[in-house]
Amino acid sequence: MNNTQTCFMNFSYSLRILLEERMKTVQKEYDLKKSELIFLLILEFYPELNSAKKISGLGELKRGNISFIVETLFKRGFIVQETDENDRRSNKIMLTEKARSIIEESKVILNDTFSLIIEGIPKEELEMGEKLFEKMYLNIKKLK
Secondary structure (H helix, E strand, C coil): CCHHHHHHHHHHHHHHHHHHHHHHHHHHHHCCCHHHHHHHHHHHHCCCCCCHHHHHCCCCCCHHHHHHHHHHHHHCCCEEEEECCCCCCCEEEEECHHHHHHHHHHHHHHHHHHHHHHCCCCHHHHHHHHHHHHHHHHHHHHHC
16 A cells, blocks of 8 residues: 555544544433444435435445344434335435434534544645545545
């Protein structure tokens, strides 16, 4: 691996570990497993991924656990399911009002973490980084 690849891998890994650690407060407060919190955040940030099948395609959550996660979050009132009008075999999954406090607290942690990560970086460099990440994202989309 070249230096750019190594830096990117180190950044990605370190960010993941940092966020997992900082999100433990939300998990503990709401008695959520890491996979359940990830599931709720996916529904919030990626509303187009509104079915168990679509979310299981991410690879972030183990496919076998998705139905258990859905059942648990449904029983606790954090999500609701309704039949998809376009595909009667599939259910749309949506966050409930009860999940809002979890989402809002998680967003505060995400925003605080991002602020700490970019601390001391000049605006021009942040703008360059934004352009870089956008180009990389478009390249990833082309590969799908």
